[in-house]
Amino acid sequence: MELKIHPIQVNILKILLFEPKARFSKLNLLKLPTDHFNFHLKRLVELKLIEKTDKNNYSLTTEGKEFANRFDTETIAIERQPKIGVLIIAVKGNKYLIQQRLKQPYFGFYGFITGKVRWGETLIETTNRELQEETGLKGKLTLVGIKHKMDYSQDSKLLEDKLFFVSRMDNLKGDLLEKFVGGKNLWLTEKEVLKLPDLFDGVQESIRMANRKKLEIIETKYKVKKY
Numbered sequence: 001m002e003l004k005i006h007p008i009q010v011n012i013l014k015i016l017l018f019e020p021k022a023r024f025s026k027l028n029l030l031k032l033p034t035d036h037f038n039f040h041l042k043r044l045v046e047l048k049l050i051e052k053t054d055k056n057n058y059s060l061t062t063e064g065k066e067f068a069n070r071f072d073t074e075t076i077a078i079e080r081q082p083k084i085g086v087l088i089i090a091v092k093g094n095k096y097l098i099q100q101r102l103k104q105p106y107f108g109f110y111g112f113i114t115g116k117v118r119w120g121e122t123l124i125e126t127t128n129r130e131l132q133e134e135t136g137l138k139g140k141l142t143l144v145g146i147k148h149k150m151d152y153s154q155d156s157k158l159l160e161d162k163l164f165f166v167s168r169m170d171n172l173k174g175d176l177l178e179k180f181v182g183g184k185n186l187w188l189t190e191k192e193v194l195k196l197p198d199l200f201d202g203v204q205e206s207i208r209m210a211n212r213k214k215l216e217i218i219e220t221k222y223k224v225k226k227y
Contacts, residue, residue, distance in 0.1 A: 003047070003067065008032070008040045010077075013060070013068040016050065021057040080161075086127045087147060087164040088113040089210040090139060092172055095187040096207065097135065098196070103182040105159075105227050110193075111200030114164065127167050135185055136177040139169035145209045148219035149202060151227070159227055168210040198226065 005013075012027050019026070028037045041058065044050040049064035060068060072079045089112050090097035101109050115130035117123065127141055145166040151159045178185055190207055193199070201222040209216060 005047070005049075006040060006043070008037075009044050010071070012040065012044060012058075013049065013064065014071060016058065016060045016064070017068050017071070021053055021059040023055075023057055027058060082148065082161040082163040084117045085114050085162055085164050086117065086123060086130060087166045087206065088115075088127055088131055088169055089144070089166065089206055090131065090135065090137065090169040090172060091210065092187060094189055096190065096193060097137075097176075097185055098188050098193055099134070099183050099185050101183050106198075106200070109198045109200050109226075110196040111203055112206055117165075123165050127165075127169075131169060132174075134177070134180055134183065135174075137169075137172045137174040139172040142168045142170070143215060144168050144212070145216045145218065147202065147206070147209075148217075150219075150221045151201070151224050152221060153227065154223055154225070156223075159224065166206060166209055 008030070011029070015022055015027055015029070024037075024041075027041070030037075041050070044064075045052065048061055049067055050058050051061050053059050070078050097113065098110055099113050101107065101111065113130060113134055115126060115134070117126045121129075123143075124141060128138070131137055131139065143165065147164040147166055148162075149164065150161050153159055176185060176187075188196075190204075193207070194204060201224065202220060205218060205220070209218070
């Protein structure tokens with residue numbers, strides 16, 4: 001969940017984005033009563049977003065700098081950005097490793113293995129970790145593309161905005177986990193894959209991407225029937 005803070009606290013952080021440090025009077029541009037404004041200052045200190053420095057000055061903490069840097073300085077709101085993840089196309093002969101998703105959202109849908117990039121983790125580390133955790137396999141990784149996938153409801157509401165780094169995995173080794181918490185895995189030919197019910201949008205596109213074996217970027221907006 002995104003941290004939500006009061007508009008007065010947002011304004012304090014905005015001021016400190018452009019100042020190495022600032023005194024109480026400079027931060028209190030709205031001229032609020034001292035007790036009222038102190039409440040918001042203390043709350044930001046409790047959240048470890050600001051800290052009191054010398055001579056009653058305040059400055060952003062390391063956490064505060066990262067948090068405040070996500071503001072749109074015109075609208076004074078946190079900018080929402082696409083989720084960053086990996087998409088893994090594991091190949092064995094003429095078969096592809098398909099995963100049925102058994103968690104929300106998209107419960108029951110079929111598609112390729114995906115996973116979120118963790119804070120401080122490289123794309124290679126994420127790809128190898130997700131493959132190992134969800135399939136028990138290891139393989140040779142080839143980055144084949146980037147997919148920007150945006151899913152909309154039938155009434156045009158944006159449901160998900162994801163940016164995937166797509167990798168093909170060959171020379172697979174290990175014993176396949178057929179089931180795991182949140183899904184199950186199965187090997188299928190392309191023809192079998194395309195006959196699956198509740199297939200994620202863009203699966204055939206991902207197969208073509210893997211087989212071209214050259215880096216490409218695809219951005220697509222979909223209207224989904226289920227979520």
